[in-house]
Amino acid sequence: MSNKILNFGIIGAGRIGRLHAENIASCYRNVKLKSVSDLYYENLHEWAGNIGIENLTGDYRDIINDPEIDAVLICSPTDTHAQISIEAAKSGKHIFCEKPVDMDPDRIREVLKQVDASGVIFQVGFNRRFDRNFRKAWKTVREGKVGDIHIIRITSRDPAPPAPEYIKVSGGIFMDMTIHDFDMVRYLSGSEATEVYATGSAMIDRSIAELGDIDTAAVVLKFENGAIGIIDNSRKAVYGYDQRIEVFGSKGCVTVSNETDSLAVISNESGVWSEKPKYFFLERYKESFIIEIGEFIESILNGKKPPVDGIDGLNSVLIAKAAKESLLKGKPVKVEL
């Protein structure tokens, strides 16, 4: 590995932006957190000081226009991702962009066009690919251990729904939540979805329906390579964050169950009790957030293709869009590729 020190800028210091910053400070000595931008940057001085961030600003363009900055992490609200990505690419910055890149495929295509033209690295924050369990499942599939893929199943259930204000701008469950699963089935299958059937309703909270969204869903995907993908989502599993995958094929099946807070098992008069799954994504995918940044850094230093790129960002949104349409129409919809 190179001895080069990279200068990073982080645009948007909400929960995810701060997590990336802290991980970089702890784990990647070859990256300097030169600048962080956020609308509410005045509140961030203590936090920034603790982890050695040099500059705080309220304007992301201070980062885009800083010639020393090698790469930016775009962690601002979704509706800003595309614009900032385009400006960053024009400015020759490598880009790590949180999901989704945008809810409009055409807007994403604009981003990818600029990224191509500028020749910068563009990586999308589908962190679950970097989870050691899912990575092991993917590796198992790639090594041919399940043979031809027949059925991929994903269960993804959150411990609690987001706040109504969030739901209003989230783009709906498929764009906000299932999009991770769309990326995961693409990753596991190594193929593209051709058709989507999506159904569901607001079973947990009627107010979610009033906001035009659903909280419980089932999605069936058909893939180019013949595989079938089956996803079930819920915005509220009272027992925690349920994240399970399964790839079934001609030679076998690989499954991944839930990580827990400890392996302690208590047996008593009432039964045999084990821990619930880890509570939510920050706990469950803690290491994956670290690893995805590490691979982004490697891509920059080695000129390698990023592990999750703009096409992954685009195609997951195309599936989400088709899923939304299928839910409305009540029948399967082809995925525009």
Next chain:
Amino acid sequence: MSNKILNFGIIGAGRIGRLHAENIASCYRNVKLKSVSDLYYENLHEWAGNIGIENLTGDYRDIINDPEIDAVLICSPTDTHAQISIEAAKSGKHIFCEKPVDMDPDRIREVLKQVDASGVIFQVGFNRRFDRNFRKAWKTVREGKVGDIHIIRITSRDPAPPAPEYIKVSGGIFMDMTIHDFDMVRYLSGSEATEVYATGSAMIDRSIAELGDIDTAAVVLKFENGAIGIIDNSRKAVYGYDQRIEVFGSKGCVTVSNETDSLAVISNESGVWSEKPKYFFLERYKESFIIEIGEFIESILNGKKPPVDGIDGLNSVLIAKAAKESLLKGKPVKVEL
């Protein structure tokens, strides 16, 4: 319990008919296996002698017309079930009929009409309801422990596809294999399916497609009570008979995984090895076949409603029919109720 000895007749001594006979001989002292009919009855003398069957015949009507016979088990080929049921009901015999009752819902309605008119017990052989694991899951749901049901998932995979000659007359995967899962989701949900989306193809064996069937399927069901059912089937899981269910709701989730031949776990340089699931239905559901007959006997003796009745036999076939149609049309189909 009564001291009455019941006389049973078994119509059809194929694998399932002989299994029921042997279970009755071993476990139910209050039932006499008076007669067994089968086209190939001449080959059955030694078997029949071993378990104390009095009469063997090539003509089922010898059983139907025998005034001593209290009840019949109809285990003959599917296309004879309806006719024999009607005759048996007319003759005042209680009836245990293997699944499916018939592939034509109207024909089933004729059977049920006669059964009602005759006032006999009519139980359908959906044995999985009597599996202790699935029964525990059902009980858990009925006790309200998962709350309102949101998602029911079933994975049902056979170790190997049936012979081509069987596939030709099976009525297709939904009528032959998934029908057990249709009954199970009705049982678990306590509700009726209103709509079915089914998809799939012949991924294991192209010749199955040539026979007009598929071997891999995904089915999404909508229920009257709002629950979503998701079923995945495969005719060939190389690791054995995969039979898993899950009911997820507002208060929690109950799952059932696969029974194995032993609990021995071997750890060595290669990993940690556990037993595969039990091979196929005779091994996996061994006790359920015994229990379903026991509850049939109890219904007769106590005049109780049978645990699985004609409506269950009809409605599962209605779902199967709708699934077939959905597969052909490529979109969801309403279930005729």
Next chain:
Amino acid sequence: MSNKILNFGIIGAGRIGRLHAENIASCYRNVKLKSVSDLYYENLHEWAGNIGIENLTGDYRDIINDPEIDAVLICSPTDTHAQISIEAAKSGKHIFCEKPVDMDPDRIREVLKQVDASGVIFQVGFNRRFDRNFRKAWKTVREGKVGDIHIIRITSRDPAPPAPEYIKVSGGIFMDMTIHDFDMVRYLSGSEATEVYATGSAMIDRSIAELGDIDTAAVVLKFENGAIGIIDNSRKAVYGYDQRIEVFGSKGCVTVSNETDSLAVISNESGVWSEKPKYFFLERYKESFIIEIGEFIESILNGKKPPVDGIDGLNSVLIAKAAKESLLKGKPVKVEL
């Protein structure tokens, strides 16, 4: 297999005697339950009638002296086992004797002398060897899959202690409870114990100490082949009957955990709940009681050595005796072989 019908007599119709009788009636058509003897035989008429037993008597000699009887199952109180075995052997009856054969090794040697002289089959009721899980572990070891055996561990805990009247005549925990584990380590190791260290106390119930017994114990055994055996016992595990074994060696490790009443797993706000182990030995070892009788029958029909013989009966008692002595002396004791 032969077509011969064997005539069995059961001596002692307590819980275990009745269980053997019922299993034979259900499962072994080639055995006729000709006679059952018990001090309280007058109460057994309905039970005996239900399962087809021909004769009931209060005097076991009616069975011993009946020339038609081929074999006897000795299920009477422990202090009668030796005497009845000797008489039965003299009378040319094959013998299945419940454990322990006797608490006095010399008395057992008298029995074995008579058995040898008479040339009858003598099998001891160490049923756990016939449990499919432990049998699989044993097979795994014999196939060399764990290599040279280094450590064998057994945890054996009852759901509740026996009644004080029983404890008084039980011979103490090692003779009554741990003796199964002594047999199991001999079975798994394929070797003989040379030295025993046993310790323990009455942790559950002080009154057990007043009866001169203990309720919690740890035993370390050294084997001729170098293996170490480690056993822990408790008379009261509130979560049920805990029966786990492990054989660790140069090439790996095989473990067996507890069977449960069902595989249902419930996840909710409090955690992930699984079933407790099956309650006690009748539930947990149900099939083993059937199989051990089956192998006894086979030994008789085929003239094969029984799978558990008099030496097994003797050597387990020798270990139990040494364990008692070790507990008293507070140091290891050599096993007299």
Next chain:
Amino acid sequence: MSNKILNFGIIGAGRIGRLHAENIASCYRNVKLKSVSDLYYENLHEWAGNIGIENLTGDYRDIINDPEIDAVLICSPTDTHAQISIEAAKSGKHIFCEKPVDMDPDRIREVLKQVDASGVIFQVGFNRRFDRNFRKAWKTVREGKVGDIHIIRITSRDPAPPAPEYIKVSGGIFMDMTIHDFDMVRYLSGSEATEVYATGSAMIDRSIAELGDIDTAAVVLKFENGAIGIIDNSRKAVYGYDQRIEVFGSKGCVTVSNETDSLAVISNESGVWSEKPKYFFLERYKESFIIEIGEFIESILNGKKPPVDGIDGLNSVLIAKAAKESLLKGKPVKVEL
């Protein structure tokens, strides 16, 4: 938490010393790694530079005598621990000392005397107490969830024995390996061992016997509070690092099984395969090494008692000494308290 920056010195930069240094650099911003001493310090410049260590020296006294240094981590060879601890205490430095403090209890008592006199924090590196799984088990016991403790079982098996040169100076398996388990049973039981019975031999490698040590052991401990501890050790489990604990009591049982590298489970024709346990202590106890240092830092900042202190360091060695004696004598030995 205080804003104070502590200056640490690390004495001994072998594997464990470097691990502690790297963890501090990554995780504890309020600690400056001012100095590191090691005989081979010339080779450490690049490593030291990467993690921001200011000074490297070949003489630990440069650290002891540095008035700026607040605390030292003693990670040098065992036979230097006591001397350096005494000097460090005299110099007013807080001390984190790797296990064992010394193999001679009297020498440890000298250390503790100086530590008391100097009023410094003295923490011993029994990191497993900080493992989240074992901590959860401990918490479960302390909350009374298993009731009165009856039996504590520990299985601790390494993937491979140490090199012969190491074995020669290790003090033997009880002082080097089982000492962790002695500390763990003290931790879990909340009591002191009164008597030890230890047995074992060189089953894996005869050359270990030639070095006067054993590689396979069983230890039975009696505790003041009546509990029995049972430990089994092996220097070579081919399937990895086997670290399991169990606490069984009057109200239930808590067990902890092995962490694995991933939760991927592969089912195929051969069976159901899961990952082996994590390979060795650096992998398995990765977080515990971080947490133990964190709690050491807190003790310094808050003046709290350290979570593992000199008494823990002494009493574990007393048990190890008694175990050695028991192995030689072939009988139980009282622990000198």
